[in-house]
Amino acid sequence: xxxxxxxxxxxxxxEKAENEIVPKSPEVVIPAEISNEExxxxxxxxxxxxxxxxxxxxxxxxxxxxxxxxxxNVSPKTMGAVRQEQGLDAQLNEIQAEASQLANxxxxxxxxxxxxxxxxxxxxxxxxxxxxxxxxxINKLIESVSADLYDDKITDEQFLEKYDKPxxxxxxxxxxxxxxxxxxxxxxxxxxxxPKAEVISEERGIYAIVLPNGEKLYGSIYSIIDAHENLGQIxxxxxxxxxxxxxxxxxxxxxxxxxxxxxxSIIVASGSFAQREIxxxxxxxxxxxxxxxxxxxxxxxxxILASLVSETVKQTADNPDLEFKELKxxxxxxxxxxxxxxxxxxxxxxxxxxxxxILRDTKTGQEYKITLARASENPGMVKIxxxxxxDGDLKELTKVINVKASDRDGREIFNxxxxxxxxxxxYFGDTTEFGLTEMLRDPEVLKEYTDFLKKxxxxxxxxxxxxxxxxxxxxxxxxxxxxxIEGARSLAALFNSSTSELASRTETLSLLGSYLxxxxxxxxxxxxxxxxxxxxxxxxxxxxxxxxEQGDIQQKLASVKEQLFRETLGRAEIQxxxxxxxxxxxxxxxxSAQKYLEGNKAFQNLSLE
Amino acid sequence: xxxxxxxxxxxxxxxLAKYMAKIxxxxxxxxxxxxxxxxxxxxxxxxxxxxxxxxx
Numbered sequence: 269x270x271x272x273x274x275x276x277x278x279x280x281x282x283e284k285a286e287n288e289i290v291p292k293s294p295e296v297v298i299p300a301e302i303s304n305e306e307x308x309x310x311x312x313x314x315x316x317x318x319x320x321x322x323x324x325x326x327x328x329x330x331x332x333x334x335x336x337x338x339x340x341n342v343s344p345k346t347m348g349a350v351r352q353e354q355g356l357d358a359q360l361n362e363i364q365a366e367a368s369q370l371a372n373x374x375x376x377x378x379x380x381x382x383x384x385x386x387x388x389x390x391x392x393x394x395x396x397x398x399x400x401x402x403x404x405x406i407n408k409l410i411e412s413v414s415a416d417l418y419d420d421k422i423t424d425e426q427f428l429e430k431y432d433k434p435x436x437x438x439x440x441x442x443x444x445x446x447x448x449x450x451x452x453x454x455x456x457x458x459x460x461x462x463p464k465a466e467v468i469s470e471e472r473g474i475y476a477i478v479l480p481n482g483e484k485l486y487g488s489i490y491s492i493i494d495a496h497e498n499l500g501q502i503x504x505x506x507x508x509x510x511x512x513x514x515x516x517x518x519x520x521x522x523x524x525x526x527x528x529x530x531x532x533s534i535i536v537a538s539g540s541f542a543q544r545e546i547x548x549x550x551x552x553x554x555x556x557x558x559x560x561x562x563x564x565x566x567x568x569x570x571x572i573l574a575s576l577v578s579e580t581v582k583q584t585a586d587n588p589d590l591e592f593k594e595l596k597x598x599x600x601x602x603x604x605x606x607x608x609x610x611x612x613x614x615x616x617x618x619x620x621x622x623x624x625x626i627l628r629d630t631k632t633g634q635e636y637k638i639t640l641a642r643a644s645e646n647p648g649m650v651k652i653x654x655x656x657x658x659d660g661d662l663k664e665l666t667k668v669i670n671v672k673a674s675d676r677d678g679r680e681i682f683n684x685x686x687x688x689x690x691x692x693x694x695y696f697g698d699t700t701e702f703g704l705t706e707m708l709r710d711p712e713v714l715k716e717y718t719d720f721l722k723k724x725x726x727x728x729x730x731x732x733x734x735x736x737x738x739x740x741x742x743x744x745x746x747x748x749x750x751x752x753i754e755g756a757r758s759l760a761a762l763f764n765s766s767t768s769e770l771a772s773r774t775e776t777l778s779l780l781g782s783y784l785x786x787x788x789x790x791x792x793x794x795x796x797x798x799x800x801x802x803x804x805x806x807x808x809x810x811x812x813x814x815x816x817e818q819g820d821i822q823q824k825l826a827s828v829k830e831q832l833f834r835e836t837l838g839r840a841e842i843q844x845x846x847x848x849x850x851x852x853x854x855x856x857x858x859x860s861a862q863k864y865l866e867g868n869k870a871f872q873n874l875s876l877e
Numbered sequence: 878x879x880x881x882x883x884x885x886x887x888x889x890x891x892x893l894a895k896y897m898a899k900i901x902x903x904x905x906x907x908x909x910x911x912x913x914x915x916x917x918x919x920x921x922x923x924x925x926x927x928x929x930x931x932x933x
Contacts, residue, residue, distance in 0.1 A: 302882040310886060314893045321900045329907055336915050340922050350918045356910070363907045367900060374896040381888045 311382045315375050322371035326364040361482030365466065369478075372467045373459055380456075403751045406449050413442055414715045442711040447473075450489050450709070453751035458493045461753075462545075465492075468698070473705040486695040487542075488705040490749055495694045496544030499537055502553070506696060508584060509652070509667050510535040511557060511576040530572050533559045534699055538668070540741055542694040546760040547741075549772035552664040553656060556689055558702050561673040561681075569673035569681050570644035573597075574623060577669070578640060580652065581620045590665070591788055592617045593653040598643025605629035605636055613643050647671060647684050655783065657790060660797030661776045662783060688717035691749065714749070721746045722876045729865075736861035737762070737771050743871050755870030762868075766809045767860040773802045774853040781846035784839040792832045799829040812856050824849055 302310075333356075337347055351357060416422050416430065417438055427435055450473065458475065459465045468474040468486065475492040476484040479500050487495060511533045512526035526533050539554035540547050559576070563569035577597060584590045595615040600608045607630065619625045623640040644650075649668065656665040670689065673681040690704040699705075707713050721742045728739035740762050747756035762768060780795055803825045806813055813821065824845050831842045865871045 302886055304882065307882045307885055307889075311889055314889055318893065318896050318900070321897070325900075325903065325907060329911055332911055333914065337918065340919060342918060342922050346921055346925065347918070350914070350921050354914050354917050356914050359910045360907065363903055363910065367903050370896055370899050370903065374892055377892045377896075378889055381885050381892070 308382060311378050315378055318374045319371045322367035325367040326360055329360055329363075358480075358482050362478075362480070365464075365478040365482065369459075369463075369466055376456060376459060403449070403453050406445060406453075407750050410442060410445055410449070410711070410714075411718075413438060414711050417442070418712060418715055439711055443709050446709050446711060446714060449751050454489045454493065454748070454753060457753040458489060462493070464497065469700075472700065472703075473709060474698070474700070486698055487693060488690055488708050490691045490708065490745075491542060491694050493748070493753070494543035494545045494547075499542065499544055499694055500696075502537065503696065505553070505589075505656075505665075506535045506537070506555060508587060508590070509555060509580060509654075509665070511559060511580050511669075530563050530568070531559060531561045531576065532701075533557055533576075534695065534697065534702060535667075536693045536695050536699075538689060538693045540692075540763075542692055543763075546744070546757070547763040547768065549763070549769045551772045551775040552666065553658065555665070555667045556693055557667055557669045558685070558699070558704065559669055559671040560702070561671060562676065563673060563681065565675065566645050566673075566681050567641075570647075571641050573644040573647060573650070573669075573671055573673070574640040577644075577650065577652070578620055578623055580667075581617060584654065585617070589657045591655040591790060592620075593655055593664075595620045595653075596649060596651045597640065597647055598638075599646050599648045600638070601642075601646070603636075604638065605634075606631065612648055613638065615640065645682070647682065649684065655779070655788065655790070657794055660794065661801075662779050662790070662795055662798060663776060664779060687713045688720070691717055691745070718746065718749065721749075725874070726876055734858055734862070736858055736865055737768065740861060740865055740871070743865075743874055746874065747870055752870065755873075758870050759868055762861060762864045765864075766805065766812060767857045767864070769805055770809075770812065770853055771857040771861075773798075773805060774850060774857065777802060777846060777853070778850045781843050781850065784843045784846070795832060796829060799825050799832075803829075812860060821849065821852070 413431070416427060417435060422430075424435060427438070431438055433441075451470065455467065455470075455475070459467070462477060464477040464479075466476045466478055466484070468476050473488055474486060475489050476486045477492060477495055477497060478484055479497045483500065485495050485497070485499055486492065510526060511531070512528050535555055535557050536542075537554070538556040539550075541550040541552065541554040544550070559573070561569045561572050563572060574597075577595060581592055581595065584592065596612050597615060598613040600611050600613055602609060605627070608627070613625065615625060620640065624637065625640075625643075626635060626637045628635055647669075650671060651669070652667045654665040656663050668689075670685040672683045672685055675681060687707045687710070690708055693704070695704075724742040725739050725746065727733050728735040728742065740759055744756050744759045744763070747753075747759065776798055780798065783790070784792075803822050806818055806821050806825070810818075828842055828845050
């Protein structure tokens with residue numbers, strides 16, 4: 269075999285033609301026959317060469333600038349001022365990101381070529397020829413082995429007999445297969461369709477999109493593929509509702525891991541709210557917070573959780589765009605009144621702030637008192653709901669707290685974390701220390717998520733629970749995680765349509781209707797624009813609304829709008845008009861989504877078994 | 878039977894050529910940014926020198 273130094277990249281015909289613009293590659297000696305090992309070495313040298321060119325982009329620029337500045341005798345102060353004035357750092361970062369992305373793409377292209385290098389050696393007959401496995405085959409394999417792996421009815425012996433390997437080994441094989449599907453079918457698509465895409469760590473499954481100012485949004489491949497740079501705009505809001513200290517800056521950079529006495533936290537965008545790339549009309553704003561607590565024991569951990577929740581609610585009370593609705597935290601314990609025992613505990617603002625809830629047992633007439641700290645010992649799902657005014661629309665804003673409490677030796681005290689949530693979370697910073705993306709390669713987590721999606725698609729496609737837009741959203745995620753990005757994107761056209769906009773606007777209208785029944789802090793005139801937008805949508809969509817219908821609906825919307833200012837009608841009457849409109853809209857978008865799904869091949873071919 | 882690795886090597890050569898061309902374009906863009914910045918820096922420095930001369 270030729271030594272490695274002989275495998276430096278050769279000038280090609282294309283390079284010769286492009287000699288004027290492309291720097292020359294190092295010289296090479298071309299061997300007559302090429303073994304797998306030699307090909308591999310050659311690929312590594314080429315990869316390293318391209319990567320070196322890319323990583324040198326920024327340092328080389330800095331060296332040249334520094335050298336010129338020195339010869340001009342420029343002071344650091346002047347240098348800094350001109351840098352800022354010219355936006356030099358942002359521009360250079362953009363170029364560096366572009367080059368890093370090119371290096372990534374090159375590496376992937378090379379990997380594609382070398383992935384099956386053994387097939388080149390068939391004439392020697394000494395190495396086996398691996399089959400190129402299709403996505404369908406990979407999916408079938410993952411699905412069938414996972415089903416048996418986590419089937420309690422199949423004993424370890426039976427499993428061993430069927431697969432010729434123990435469960436633990438099969439689990440590792442599956443993990444590898446899931447990672448392979450992620451890289452070959454989803455990552456490749458992500459890099460192809462999104463010019464801002466970047467691979468942060470293949471090993472840990474962390475990806476990013478680069479924003480125009482050089483900042484990044486991070487996520488697993490499943491979430492980042494749907495993230496859009498406009499998520500960066502919600503940075504101030506995200507900081508406002510994160511546990512811990514008040515927001516420091518209004519940029520994305522301000523969102524970071526917050527650390528305090530015994531805890532650290534990160535805030536992330538989640539659910540379809542985090543899928544702005546494919547869904548520009550999310551009905552609400554969903555956030556998740558990952559909270560790691562370290563304490564002596566359960567009581568101390570619960571104290572920390574309770575105080576963080578209470579602080580967050582206090583902290584947001586003065587925000588003119590936020591209004592607290594409800595906190596869910598804890599499960600009524602065995603000493604609670606029988607009627608509520610085992611149910612989730614709901615807290616009002618006053619109860620959350622005081623840290624105490626009192627209720628009367630209707631059966632015995634006795635008073636029952638529970639503190640937020642005690643409830644936090646068995647937190648269940650912790651969720652804070654606010655109402656929020658965003659661009660003149662009334663929206664629900666939710667923060668789910670995924671909390672993991674451990675003692676100083678790392679032993680878990682309690683953990684309410686939904687591992688599968690990372691499939692739909694977009695991070696505002698590098699979340700490596702929370703290890704969220706790696707979990708998604710766990711076959712059990714993937715199976716749980718797949719089962720949940722399939723169940724929901726069945727449920728929402730059933731005429732008794734018909735919600736076809738929801739069925740479409742779940743189907744989209746199902747297709748995406750199984751690597752069928754093309755099929756998924758064919759469904760996504762529905763989310764970027766007037767049907768989806770109508771669904772989102774109906775949600776906000778319905779919310780406004782409910783709000784009229786409460787004595788909230790928002791001035792009703794703020795929702796003027798919300799009604800205008802609904803009215804414009806109705807007027808513009810002739811496919812969804814007939815001419816006569818358009819006129820009737822617009823008249824009703826105009827009357828709601830007028831009454832919001834004058835309030836000559838009582839609030840109940842305005843509510844009545846909204847309540848009449850909402851079911852009409854719901855019927856419209858549901859029928860429209862159903863029709864869309866009937867004509868969508870990817871949805872029709874979806875296997876839900 | 879032909880040795881397919883030779884073909885694969887050729888494909889990698891093509892990838893190298895393609896990405897080197899793209900990186901070259903990025904470098905050109907970077908150089909333009911540097912030139913424009915150094916131009917502005919030079920102007921600023923000249924201004925500073927002119928100001929100092931005036932004060933003299």
